[in-house]
Amino acid sequence: MEAPELLRLWVLAAVALGGSRAALPDHRVLPDDRVSSKTGAIFVHKLERELFQEAFLTGREDDGVATPITFQAHLRDHPDLPRWLRYIQRDPHQSGYLYGCPTATELGTHTIEVLAYNRHTYETVAQRLIVTVIPAPGGEPPYQGEFLVGNRNVEELLPVATRNIFLQATAGVWEWDDLHIINITSALDRGGRVPLPIEGRKEGVYVKVGSWGTFSPCLVAAASPESRFRCSLGQQPLASCYDTFAPHFTIRWCNLTLVSPTCPPPHPMKHPHPLLTITPLQLQVWPNPTTPGPVWGSGVLEEGGDFQPPTDAPPQDLLPGYLVTLLVPLAVAMLLCLLLGHLMCCRREGVQKRDLETSDIQLVHHTTIHSDTEELRHMASSRDGPRPLSTLPMFNVRTGQRINPMPTPSDGARVPLLPP
Template sequence: MAAVFDWIALLVALWLTLGDTQLQQATLHPLVGHIFVHTLDHETFLRPPEDTAVLPSASVTYHAHLQGHPDLPGWLRYTQRSPTKPGFLYGTATAEDRGRQIIEVTAYNRDTFDTTQQKLVLLIQDPEGPRLPYQAEFLVRSHDVEEVLPSAPSSRFLTALGGLWEPGELRVLNITSALDRGGRVPLPIEGRKEGVYIKVGSASPFSTCLKMVASPDSHARCAQGQPPLLSCYDTLAPHFRVDWCNVSLHPDGPPQHHPREHRGAAADGGLPRGAPASLHPAHVQCAHRRATATPRGQRPGAPHPGPALRARPESC
């Protein structure tokens, strides 16, 4: 009889535990085309001991997945620098992701071996307000991705970028680690970062300064190892070290990244293995001029053997 009561007590304790886990549920509202960031902090998953109101330091790791699937949805990423640091769920949902998604998060306390679960109900919907057709992406080499995911660093970046753009509201549309673009893990040297891409959108047109730095002439200078054309004061320095040779502008269309962006955080002068080769806009212009010009000693209208691209665009 005592054994039966023990089993009943165990089942009641398990039921209460599951009940507490089910209560840990949050509803969030990501917007299509805008960056979504959710912090997984220890305070949300851990409870302080009964005899103290202060949560002791703990090492916690997280595992997150889409309900009914082993992994996260394609638009959502997870990162955590170390078990003593918070984790982040972040990404930019697309129009195909609209609707309801449930993310299940399990926190594992590496000190006490306890686990805690939480459900995140994501109601993905279209944003309100004006469209943001003017979009620019910057490679910030002075930061890792988790350093710009909190709202404070992102706001500082937008404030500093406002000095280079026409007046208007700026919003962060996407944040991507340089490692996800083919970058390499830097050497363990103090101050070396992996780098992060920050995509910003606005309803205001690009400034002359941004147009110049992303122009074919500026990219051609970068290809020769020269500094890009920057006609304005760098208001992002010194807090954000931007690689001005990896700035891409794309108004009213999908991103058209500069080929050098796939070189990653290590400027070794080569593309990662398997990356497709791309033609620089200056190459295309040179080829077009050579294709439309009549070669010396050839009668007009005769078949042209086809242009041969040279190594440097300025030599055409």
Template sequence: MEGPELLRLWVLAALALAVSPVTVPEHHVLPDLRLSAETGAIFVHELEREPFLEAFSGSEDDDAPVTFRAHLWQRPDLPRWLRLAQRGPGQPGFLYGCPLPPELGTHRLQVLAYNRRTFATASQRLDIGVTPAPGGEAPFQAEFLVGNRDVEELLPEAAREMFLEASAGLWERGDLHVINVTSALDRGGRVPLPIEGRKEGVYVQVGSHSPFSPCLLAAVSPQSRARCHRGQRPLASCYDTFAPHFSIRWCNLSLLQVVPSPRTPGPEWGPGVLEGGGDFEPPGDVAPRELLSPFLVTLLVPLAVAALLCLLLGHLMCCRREGVGPRGGPGSMARCPRSLQLFHHGSILGDTRELRLMAGRRDVPRPLSTLPMFNVRTGQRTDPMASARHGARAPLLPP
């Protein structure tokens, strides 16, 4: 009985699947968003979950897991200066990075949000306009390694303001700003053990137009480095300005003085093209250009040069033959008439025949090479002057 009942259950399941309508996940598009960023300063945009959850149809669950993905418009990757960080589906995401002068312009991105429960998706287009910083790049920069924080914990504006306040007590200056925030994992750091209180670590780069304070210079001195590697406190007297919120790894502190490069004159960056809206008006009709003269120059000049070269080559080959006199002149057999050439050849043949006959009638012994060869056993004689074909067949020695 188990077999037929199991078969009936399979048939009922197949019918249920065939009758039930197929639900396709819906896709929603959020309004476009325009953002601005400056070179030499941190750019952070928080991807909040609430607008995307409201866009999902029929999704009223605030605890729905949402995963963010971002890429350039019609391209697979993000710009090289921008990163996306999201700790988990239940937390917001962050787009952050520090644009450089080569990144000036408008960067169009597309953000995709996935609802892991309903498989619904929502997208939003971001236009990030990168403009040069009004005061230029900060010439004095310091990079701190915060060991008790993750990168998502320092990206919110409140955490960055708290870090700047602690840095102001160390730098003794008020014109500080965060240049960049980088996770220690992106710099070759190790993934921490899954133990409570263990953090990845964050590199925070701070810049200012004022020189470094004596405390910072003392913290990077060789004596302070030696004490740091031994596990002792640095020689700087202001090392505790970050406590108790931030734990600074003083062995990784680095100071950098940037020399501003001379700026070449170029177009000044404005608010952008059609930033305030409006229609694009193309330029009017352009006057037609006269292209006949350039065409003739391009075509006729190479032809004229080729013709001159052909004439020069023909003159050298036909009209400049050295040592060639008029036809029929003395000194060359090629210049003699044909009858005279035939007579010359005939006289040579006749003289050759006469010399051979005179050599045969001489009263001198014949050379051994012309005497017949004699076989002592058979008495056979072989003429050595016979042709090579007959001589090769006549045996000289008996077999």
């Protein structure tokens, strides 16, 4: 394509794009929303549909039907969210959630840009969410337990009321009341399978709860090696306490994970649950040894430094590999050739053996066919010979008179084949 034609196409595309943008509804921007989050605790921010729906120019629901709204969120000047933050919206007619657990490396201010789309009118409303991550006053709790809730999806556990109900049920099993949720993760993010589209089937949610109080004997028994062995056999784990999660939450006790320090923490213990009495029990979990990772440099050589290329690889003896690669296929090919030659040359019956095993009638029949074939070939080679008897007509095609196909010599000379 020539340059003038390409330039003309670019100009037309720019004009068409400008016209389409002018036809779109106006883009509105809501005031910034500033929130704070602590390290070691769950952060949940609900994207209210009603707030963005009122900001649209159309503004209201039509005939009582909720307007489908889709949210998109990303870190400012980045295409995706921070690694500690996740987004979930199950349906365009439901609100969206931003949730996650910031760590000590995430301290500071994070600006999240949220864009809401009206799926009917294609209007857009933007809002900036400014999240300030501050360190927790007492640090992360030393005792942490992770529960797998099998009958819930992740967005069902994010509302504040549901989280409070879960903490109350956890306090009945943990036997301490200073609990708080550290993180909530969907089972799909942990390698779980998508459930079948059957009513009542849920994805499952991992809920990590932390406390300054030690684990109860019930939790220790549920996470003991005996319980793990029973779970491997398909049996229920050991649990001596009453399951206070039922009937709201179905806990998969075989997936219970407990993490505790090797020594008691210096933080003062709070009072236990007022309605329960416990026996203090320390659960020691040895930390897994960690392999130090590589230390990344700046990527720039220091002043006066020389680049040291990697040393050459030591010479290797490639002869054995070459011989194996070359000789093994040749040996296999030779064996196949010998086998094929034996079958084709050494296993033949021969004409004499075949004739001895064949009956005399079949041999005579075969000889007759062979002699007739030779006769036909000889007659075809010389066209001057007499016509074969099988080709003579038996009747006159005009008069219908029948004629002897094998007349006597006297009759054959007098009777014409076709009357005049």
